[in-house]
Amino acid sequence: QLQLQESGPGLVKPSETLSLTCTVSGGSISSSGYYWGWIRQPPGKGLEWLGSIYYSGNTYYNPSLNSRVTISVDTSKNQISLKLSSVTAADTAIYYCTRLNLAVAANYFDYWGQGTLVPVSS
């Protein structure tokens, strides 16, 4: 059974960089046909896609984040990582690691991690 597990510091200070790692188990991150990425959810609010990456390193990002997001992949560790720079309180959210299934013209998020809450506070 595929599992995605997020990890990272529990608190980030304003203006600093938020860093998270997602470890994939029960499957290879190098499998063709899937992107891996991040979706976040501020407490009590809706879902926002941050970006997704292929095992080759090809990435797609949400343009609304103004280039603050960087997603990278480490196939040797079966992991992806997220960096979000210049954070503010508005970046406080649950961050989910996700698998994006590349069906023909109908990509969808078929696996989600349990999520990790990252508060931004001084």
Added chain:
Amino acid sequence: SFELIQPPSLSVSPGQTASITCSGDKVGDKYTSWYQQKPGQSPILVIYQDRKRPSGIPERFSGSNSGNTATLTISGTQAMDEADYYCQAWASSTAVFGGGTKLTVL
């Protein structure tokens, strides 16, 4: 930019049909997915490619998409279906989510 609009809330009696709408400009030209999220849990996929159900999702969940509206329909709604539901589509290589609909079964 492309937006998906959902009603914030919907109430339905047990056994009745719940229809959750997702409106967007020519959303019928795109494929939509639907996600269910119960309190304190991660979202799960319940519909993809407008109308397909992943394995393990009950048959009472169905989807449609035409014109400017995609719809998630839950037939014979059960108490366990009480949750937040989000629609999602792709526009210009960006994943867009609707604001979510809180479904109450009472």
